[in-house]
Amino acid sequence: MSVTRTKPQPAPADTAEASAPTGARAWIRDLGMGMRFAAGGGREGWVRTILTAVGVGLGVALLLGAASVPYLTDHRSDRSSAREAADRMTLAGKIKRSDTTVLMRDTFTTFRDRSLEGRFVRAEGGRPVLPPGLGTLPGDHEMVVSPALRDLLDDPGARLLKERFRDYRVTGTIADAGLVSPQELFYYAGSGTLTTHDGAYRAARFGYDMSEPLNALLMVLVVLICVVLLTPVAVFIGTAVRFGGDRRDRRLAALRLVGADARAVRRIAAGESLFGALLGLAVGTVFFLAIRQLVAVVDLDKVSAFPSDLRPVPVLAALIVVAVPLSAVLVTVFSLRSVAIEPLGVVRGGAPRRRRLWWRLLLPVAGIGILLAIGRVSSTDQDINVYAIATGATLALVGLSTLLPWLLESVVARLRGGPVPWQLATRRLQLSSGTAARAVSGITIAVAGAVALQMMFASMHDDFNRVTGQDPHRAQLTVNSQVGDGRLAQRMIDEFRHTKGVKSVIGTVSTYATRPGPVAEGDIPPTTTISVGTCATLRELARVGSCHDGDTFVSHTGDRKMNDWVDESARPGKPVDVGPGDGSEAGQELWTLPAGTRTVQARPSPTGDKVDGILATPGAIDIAKLTEATTTAMVQIDPKVPDAEEYARNTAAHIDPLLDVMSIKAVNRDKQYASIARGLQIGAAATMALIAASMLVSTLEQLRERKRLLAALTAFGTRRRSMAWSILWQTAIPVALGLGLAVGGGLGLGYVMTRMIDKQVTDWWAFAPLTAGGAALIVVVTLLSLPPLWRMMRPDGLRTE
Known part of the structure; x- marks a missing residue:
């Protein structure tokens, strides 16, 4: 009888353990299982998932908005540059007039703290070039306005603004390509009398970058602003993926009963957070798209944007899409490093170090x-x-x-x-x-x-924030005209004085006064200014003391060299030329400065300037002779009269739409x-x-x-x-x-x-x-x-x- 001895065979390996995936396959399997648990975890699981999705979604929406800022600013700047005349910094006389050129002049106004910007235009031929957003150039006394300005003009509460443009008929609307933002108040107004003498420039084509490089100090400030605003968002997203963590840990303990090890449980937990983060990406995208439509109709602190401008930079958007889910996985795995999840629901937070x-x-x-x-x-x-x-x-x-x-x-x-x-x-x-x-x-x-x-x-x-030296207590508005007509200048001052809500007007008609006579070749004839105004006006410009209509004065500032130059030009008892100054005898308009003219000391005007030269009252000189005069009116309004400033601006627009009306401010902000x-x-x-x-x-x-x-x-x-x-x-x-x-x-x-x-x-x-x-x-x-x-x-x- 023989006995056959067989070599003992090893026990069969656990088939489940042998077939268990490892590495990347294990991560994919467990993350997928966690996502299924989050989606099918009943009411409790969905509450946690929704909380995570909403939290992550809010952060994602803000990140997508921040990622859209470069695209937004670039496109706003591009549209602003596209409507500027390409040769606007070139003298109009150096651009040849043609059948396609257009005369343009910028104008600015305000209505109840809302800024309006416009351009007066006049075609010089039958085929004028068109700025972006216009299908045709407005004719004389016609206007093409932005949609926001059209709605404002139709508003019953904007009656005074409509009165300001009473001489113009709205004939069209500017398309989006011609506007910086949907809430911008912008217009083009046609003028049949606009010339280069009115300060107009000639446009042969459009497209000129007027933007200035950002100051280095402001660049540092912008960088810090971005960090300060976005870092809390990232922290919030990391917090949101941890919502419901304690209860989730207790639920995951049951997985240990079916053989899952601690690493697998952490990966499954990360899968649950990943599902919430992915859902948060979708929710955040929906929030962002809703905000994208809202920014076109909401004027938030005078800022609005076209929905098409709120477009995330592709690289930044891709970074958000990758970083948010990845951070959800990493935060969850990292947060469970000190948590021991055991069978039967026992969770031990580890030794409390x-x-x-x-x-x-x-x-x-x-x-x-x-x-x-x-x-x-x-x-x-x-x-x-x-x-x-x-x-x-x-x-x-x-x-x-x-x-x-x-x-x-x-x-x-x-x-x-x-x-x-x-x-x-x-x-x-x-x-x-x-x-x-x-x-x-x-x-x-x-x-x-x-x-x-x-x-x-x-x-x-x-x-x-530069201190201007202006005094808004003495006057609130300054109006400047380049009108070369003394009579019209006087009319301007008179009409302001009769405007509702205007308390007083400091109005001067000014031109150059040149000493007549031969001048050596290469020399400049002694020249100063002559400013004509009432005694009340002159008292605002200099310490004149006693003053009656017909008096004249020579004003000195604290600059001795300038005072000597003024004295060479303005000699009591001697004539000065107040004509157009073309150098010809025929163009001279001589006026004699009275012999008894006193010298006075200038004082700052409401605009902060000191006026030197000749000061004269209307009785001393016929302002009709000042054919090249400019007029400045400093208007003091009554704060007790509602919309007093709007009445004053309307008066300026009715006198001449090209008048420059500016607010007097103590501080000018960059x-x-x-x-x-x-x-x-x-x-x-x-x-x-x-x-x-x-x-x-x-x-x-x-x-x-x-x-x-x-x-x-x-x-x-x-x-x-x-x-x-x-x-x-x-x-x-x-x-x-x-x-x-x-x-x-x-x-x-x-x-x-x-x-x-x-x-x-x-x-x-x-x-x-x-x-x-x-x-x-x-x-x-x-x-x-x-x-x-x-x-x-x-x-x-x-x-x-």
Whole structure:
């Protein structure tokens, strides 16, 4: 009998384990499973998914809007340049008149703080070139207007504006190609008498870039604005993908019972977040498209845009599409690194290690170091490293948000005792300070950035807000005419004096006065100005003392050389030539300056200028002889009369539509600076609204997570008032710590940025209104969260399945 021995065979390998995918295949499988769980997780899963989608969608909409800014500004600038005459900076006489040339003159006016811009046009031939947006050139006393101006003229409340254009008939509408924005008030008006003597220029073709390069200091400011407005958005998106995290972790524990390992569970959780992020991309796109249509009809702080202009730059749009889902996956996996998900629903948060400070300090220190290494930036610099500035500012602000969890944990760990609401709030923060820190990190970054921006704005204020020296208390409007007719100039002054709402008029008729006689070749004949006005007017221009109609004066300023030149031109008892000044004897208009003319000292006029030369009253000279005169009227209006300024502007338009009417201002603000400030206000409003929504959604999500606990507390007799105060403290403590951190970090960043542009800090209290805004945000979020709180405190919240 033989015994056959066989070699023992190894036990068969687990077929499921052998066939389990690894690497990229495992990621694809588990992410797909997580997405299916999110889509088919019932009411509970959909609530969390919708919260995530809405939160991510709000952030995506704002990011898409920011990605559209380059395209928006470029196309607005292109349309503005396209309607400018290509040769507008060339003298009209040097452009040959032809069958296609057009005479044009710019005009500006305002109506109740709304600016109107227009062009007077006159065709010089039968085939005139047309500016963009026009099918035909308007004829004499015809107007082609923008749609917004057409609607304004049809508005019964704009009766005074319609009266201003009473001599013109609207014959058409400017197409979009000829407008900078849909709400722009722009027009073309035909004139049958327009000439180059009226200040018109000749256009042979259109297309001229009038834009100016951005000042280097403003470029630094723009970079910081972009960082401040967009960094909180990125933080908010990272917070949104964590909504419902605690409840999700408990649900994922069941997957351990069917054999999923810890890594697979994390990937499945990332898949759930990925589904919410992808849905958020779709929701954000819908929000963006809705806002895109809204910007055409809403004039937000005098800013509007065509929907076609709000188009994200393709590269930036692609970056958003990739970065948002990727960040959702990474944030979820990173957040689960200290969470042990075990079978039977046991979730262990790991050993509660204290957060470390040293690595959190590296980010802000690195950011400040980069900014300091850039050195000083002057307004004349052409090459600025905007990427280094953006990187440094971003690291500094993000570093503050990484410091907040450590600060919050350190503070709340030391809080003991107090009233019941205080204990409920502090105990909740001690158990889960990370959630509260995430909710507040957005406002921390926003306030810190806003403090830095406010410090920069304050330090740059004097560079872009120039004191004009004008006195708006003595006059509010100045009207200038190039009319070469003294009689018409006198009519202009008289009509203003009889206009409703006008208190007084400082009107002068001015021309050049030249000393007659031969002049050596190459020399300039002594010349000064002669200004004719009433005694009341002359008292506003010089310290004339006693004055009667028929008197004359010679006005001196503080410049001795100019005074000597005036004395050579204006000699009492000697003639001066007040004619057109063409150099011929036939063109001379001699007038003798009376022998008893006194010398007086000039004083600043309401426009801030000092008028030197000859001052004469109407009785001393016949202004009809001043054939090349210009007229200036400084108008003082009665603030008690409604629309007094509009009546004055209407009078100017009826005298001559080409009159230049300008407001007298004590401070003149740079247009680029004003545009950036306006953009900051709009962006800040959108960002703060997003932060408020973030805090509200986060608070509601935390309440939903604790629904059973809230109901249990109510069942044990906890008062509603105590619960409401606990919610307030639970919001206020993190926000207060975040604001304190933001103030310190913002002041530091602001100092470094101000030093970079070589300015001095002029406003160390820039944080005061911002902290008040943060306090108001606490109250608003608390009030909005009370109705859901009352619902969740009902006894049915104890019911479970």
